Amino acid sequence: MELRINQKTYQVDADADTPLLWVIRDDLGMTGTKYGCGLAQCGACSVLVDGNVVRSCVTPVAGVVGREVTTIEAIESDEVGKRVVATWVEHQVAQCGYCQSGQVMAATALLKHTPQPSAAEIDAAMINLCRCGTYNAIHAAVHDLAGHSAKGDA
């Protein structure tokens, strides 16, 4: 089947029900998108499909044919994504870093849809798990990106 990923076209030979995650990682060799749970619980596998964040570990690859997939590998070719990455670095968000691809994708999707999200919108969008507990740094980074002057409420 033919996939559009990061504005390139790929021909892949995969079963229709293979999760997008494993096509990206194993067939296409892009390992920035992470496997954490395989059950849409943690969000480490978050990618954008037509600009919406989806959990690729439970998204059948056939479902994204004809759509535009964006992974963390292309995050800096997007203006919003580039700002998110820069802010992530500025706030020194990452610890082990394993969940951060998904966190950056979730923040990018939020800000592309809603450039100035409210605190409630941020809380509703930033729900990926982080075992290192970088939640407050993520929170501060997204509020910074949203143009909130002070640190938001926890």
Added chain:
Amino acid sequence: MNAPLDAIEQLIGQNLNDPVNLSRRRFLKGSAVGALVLGFGLPLGATRVQAAAAAPAERGTQVPAFLEIRPDNTVRLLSPFIEGGQGTFTAMAQIVGEELDADPATFLVECAPPGDAYYVMENGMRITGGSMSVRMSYPTMRRLGALARAMLLQAGAQALNVPVSELTTEPGKVVHAASGRSIAYGELSERAMDLPVPDPASVQLRDPSRFRWIGKPVKRLDAYDKSTGKALYSIDLKVDGMLHAAVQHAPRLGMTVGSLRNEEQVKAMKGVHSVHRLPGAVAVVAERWWHAKRAVEAVQVDWLEAAADSTVRAMPADFSTEEYFKRLAAEKGPARDDENEGDVAAALANAKTRIEATYHNQYLHHAQLEPPSALARFDANGSLEIWLPNQAPEMYRADIAKRTGLDPSQITLHSPLLGGFFGRHFLYDSANPYPQAIALAKAVGRPVKLIWSREEEFLRDVLRPVAAVNFRGALDNDGWPVAIEAVSATEGPTESLAGKQGDKIDPTALEGLAGKSYAIANKRIAQIYVKGPMPLGYWRSVGNSLNDFFYEAFLDELADKGGKDPFELRLHLLRDNKRLTTLLNAVGDLSGGWKRGPFTAEDGSKRARGVAMASPFGTQTAVIAEVSIEQGQVKVHDIWQAIDPGSIVNPAIVEAQVAGAVSLGLSQVLVEEAVYIDGKPRARNYDLYPILPPSRMARVHVRIVESGEKMGGIGEPPLPAVAPAVANAVAALTGQRIRSMPLSRYTFT
């Protein structure tokens, strides 16, 4: 792990100081930095040397084994410690860079391969754990940087043909002020690294008042790569010709593979290369991991009960955590004393007021986000190359040598970044995929990467230990505590690894009950060793993670019984301890002044605060928590933490570690528990095993107190006081004293 390693060594009979001689050697020229080359694959010297590590004066002096300065002036440092989020790579660059006179931002840091050069800690060991890396290697790593600088100065003297005494350095270059000339380190490195390493005693370390990077909030070296998906973990690696593997483990540890009822059908499934029987598991090897996973889950296995001579800890079919907690609480002994001061029995007998209470805690998963994996490749002559998450390269290599019969010199071991640490990457016999990956690579004659699915990980993870502690306390006529007794029915993680009780008490079993600083004249801390069916492991802050919860909560019970405010009670019991008095006052001050409540917050909610302290890993901590009740559950609004690690290297990383440890501390006290029913885990993924979500995180306020005392740890110490501070706040707010975790088991009003 305050001091567990000696105990581990004693118990498991493996010499942890067992370096393999690595002849002094240089980095390979032009060694590739490609995605797959994480170490250097250097042929390591085969000669095993005596167990004793190099004498302290010799540690960390083999400069060329650690440092490569490239022509572009970037500094490549092979770290004795592995990065798992705690920031040790950045700290090492700060420490070495400070003395080398090179900006840490110019460093590329990777984990060093196995080798005796990397035994740099003052206890003579090499392991990343116990919050030991910085505090146990600080002077040695500084000296390493200074030795390298001396070699660069010497090389500069040769290159400029001037006496070395006329030279100095500026970041990244040797400077001859008299002539206005300078040479970049990158140009001198080749010549410098061929020079003999100077006498370690000959170099002078920088005066701390002139530090540029140590003690400063230097940016993490890995922040960008980890924000863009470029950081590579074991699970991401790939080599030519590699196959993928997945496993299905026995539902209970110890069971073995009987017949496979549908082996032929599985072999015929798409993408399947082969089906394998392994000890306690079935594996499928395939061209794609997804195919391997789907196929192995389809295998219908007749599992056989564990044989009587099973070498693993067989899980009984009737094991239930609820029943086990009851059994622990009812254990009568015999007990062994760890601390026994004064006359507890007499103090209890004579006291007018006595209190008794029983506490217990829950099993926990490590639940690091990166599922375990291992990539194994044999070459034509039978040597093995392996990539795997680990926190002790030499120990892993020794274990692999034992399992395979290979000489350690035939094993090249790579230590990629860890996708979460938390104690998961120690050498746990039944809980690591590398023995399976090695067996599969051998069987199929091709490289194999094995990934455990989340479900298989939760089935085989070793768990944080549990204990039931029976406390007794006595108050004097003024209501102050005069006696405390804690008898813990438990098995420590080190005892679990050993499968037996050692001659001495396992410090990882009782730390946090033992080692308290409160001036209570009569105290007894004892353990009833109970060997349980669950394989146990180290979990961030280890014994402190449960024991400080017990002790600090019971201390509040004593305060309440005696009519004392818990903050005032602690101040009273620490009145002769200047360091902890300062720390406790610091957290009170940070929180705007101690107030217990209940009080009404600005938003109208009724709230209260709790306080707790802990002394883990050479560091002192004090925590205040503010809570309310929302829809029957505990909402933690704020955590204030004062932490005194003596002195620090990076305040930004310290604050990040405090925030992270608070998160894990909240997770254990609020929501987490691994429940077993009929010998099987109730949860095998995050759906039924919740970990703290962002919505349950609290604001975290940190004050770092540098007392100047001996340097303590950072990664684990901020965790243990969190849970009891929350439980104490809940008691103040609701009047309910909860003596177990997690609090999600209760509904509050």
